[in-house]
Amino acid sequence: DAGVIQSPRHEVTEMGQEVTLRCKPISGHDYLFWYRQTMMRGLELLIYFNNNVPIDDSGMPEDRFSAKMPNASFSTLKIQPSEPRDSAVYFCASSFREFGTDTQYFGPGTRLTVL
Amino acid sequence: GQNIDQPTEMTATEGAIVQINCTYQTSGFNGLFWYQQHAGEAPTFLSYNVLDGLEEKGRFSSFLSRSKGYSYLLLKELQMKDSASYLCAVRLYNNNDMRFGAGTRLTVKP
Numbered sequence: 001d002a003g004v005i006q007s008p009r010h011e012v013t014e015m016g017q018e019v020t021l022r023c024k025p026i027s028g029h030d031y032l033f034w035y036r037q038t039m040m041r042g043l044e045l046l047i048y049f050n051n052n053v054p055i056d057d058s059g060m061p062e063d064r065f066s067a068k069m070p071n072a073s074f075s076t077l078k079i080q081p082s083e084p085r086d087s088a089v090y091f092c093a094s095s096f097r098e099f100g101t102d103t104q105y106f107g108p109g110t111r112l113t114v115l
Numbered sequence: 116g117q118n119i120d121q122p123t124e125m126t127a128t129e130g131a132i133v134q135i136n137c138t139y140q141t142s143g144f145n146g147l148f149w150y151q152q153h154a155g156e157a158p159t160f161l162s163y164n165v166l167d168g169l170e171e172k173g174r175f176s177s178f179l180s181r182s183k184g185y186s187y188l189l190l191k192e193l194q195m196k197d198s199a200s201y202l203c204a205v206r207l208y209n210n211n212d213m214r215f216g217a218g219t220r221l222t223v224k225p
Binding site for chain 2: 044
């Protein structure tokens with residue numbers, strides 16, 4: 001298996017633009033997670049899905065952020081409009097079982113820079 | 116608030132043993148995780164503890180004391196490749212949120 005795939009790997013955009021980050025989880029994994037990592041705030045869990053359904057989005061910073069999982073093999077994290085403080089590395093991870101009872105596998109991350 | 120504290124940096128010698136501590140004060144507890152993250156890379160899951168005691172996995176072991184709000188990650192027979200940041204994270208009980216510590220940057224020297 002190729003592991004968790006994220007695209008793009010790097011994204012540079014201007015403030016106010018819409019940004020869409022993409023994730024393909026490992027086949028057969030029922031759980032998908034979105035994280036954000038910055039120097040200031042460290043690693044944060046934004047949202048996670050079970051069988052394509054959002055389970056907890058309490059970590060989503062504000063309404064500008066939205067996440068979808070239209071099918072078992074694809075998820076998106078969208079920021080609209082983007083702001084400079086959204087600059088971070090965004091990780092997607094997947095697991096077979098709910099986190100804690102199974103190993104999470106992280107994708108390589110998308111480094112987002114908002115100018 | 117939720118507090119998860121770990122030392123910022125540690126240094127150890129190749130072949131030695133190092134213990135990285137994590138203390139937490141959170142509103143509820145539903146498990147504690149340790150992750151390893153090399154610079155510029157994604158985190159890698161190391162361990163998960165939900166009950167008190169020691170979990171051993173090869174050169175790495177993780178300990179939890181829920182009554183003390185305390186965990187540690189023990190790394191034995193240190194290798195240069197163990198130089199990385201180690202993140203402690205707590206899953207909160209009342210919801211499914213996870214809170215991460217700022218991480219401990221470990222440097223292994225020859």
